Amino acid sequence: MIRVEDDGGVRVVTLDRPGRRNALTPDGLEALSEAVTGADAPVVYLHGAGEAFCAGADRSVVADVAADVADGDEGAVEPFVRLGQATADAIESAQAVVVAGIDGPARGGGVELALACDLRVATPAATFAEPGATFGLFGAWGGTVRLPEVVGLGDALDLSLSGRVVDAKAALRMGLVSRVVEDPRAVAEELADNDALAMTHLKRRLRDRGSKAAREDAEVAAFQELVSAHAAELREFDG
Template identity: 65%
Template sequence: MIETAVDGGVTRVVLDRPTRRNALTEAGLRDLRAAVTGAETPVVYLTGAGAAFSAGADLDVVTGLDRDEAKAFARLGQRVADAIEGAESVVVAGIDGPARGGGVELALACDLRVATPDATFAETGVSLGLFGAWGGTARLPRIVGEGEAMDVALSGRVVDAEAALRMGLVSRIVADPATVAAEVAENDPGALAVLKRRMRDDSDRAVQHAREAAAFADLVAENASTLSR
């Protein structure tokens, strides 16, 4: 279900279940977490096989769960999304085709979301009496603002790539999102890791500033010979 390959500074992680629009089972979620957190490259590129990014949770699995099992499945999805967000590598989501429900939530956990013109996004679970529970209710308002998040989540409407760009759900629309992952990987690995940690820091402003200054000083010291050229 999860395929990986390394190309230079990028580990490509593919959700590879195209006949199910790359829907994820419990095993698939665990394999995804292992693939992302186990990457040894400065950049991870997360994408889907076939014509979709991911349909999120496999509904055939969800419909067979009792209440306790459903809670455990949601918690697993949250841990996977948290692992993506907290990974040492910069994680770039390449979205081509539909991202639905948990697929949107996995993308939200990535550091960059890059779409093709064919990408679409929707929280369609609301029409089935469900909602995405892999951390999306916290991440979506933070990324696009509460108003946009409420509209997307409560309506279940499909958001196309251009609308996603306008609301800040994605940062770019390109023909091949893998090129953005390669572009990021051209930069210094140490600086990438530090930048990710600093921009993910939710401490108060004074603490953030102190950590930022210290991290900058560390990089200057580490790269003194390069900077002096």
């Protein structure tokens, strides 16, 4: 379900269930978290096999949870949701920079996992939707938190309440993706040429949701660490 290949400075993580549009089961979520957080490479490239990025949660798993609830076990819902949230959190907080390469459909939980990545790079064939409201649910793997942070409240409400499908051009306009290119993996490979420690500090500082004062203190500490790490080279720096 999750295939991992280490290729130089990039760990390639493939969601590998093309017959199910790379939909994820609990085992798949756990394996995805381990694949991303266990990377020694400075960059992780996350993509889907076949013609889709990710359809989100496997509907058979959702059906099983619903069946448990119908039988009186309302506690069956929280572990399922929490696991998806934990996986998205693991992607977001990973030491490596995580690049989502989105080619084809990203739906529901697939969009939520992409939102947790540091960069979302689409091909012209990519499409996106949060269709939960059309069948009585919504994206609960951190989607209601990250989507408005990434695209703004207006577009987040539009996407979530309508369930409509948007193409790569529209996703770029609203900031859901940062680039539309023919080969998203090439972006990950370009990033791998940069300093790994600097990128780790950058993603943590830019993602920090603390107070302004705390973020500025953390910025100073991170910059000091980088200067110390590269003091010898910086002595020769002439701008």
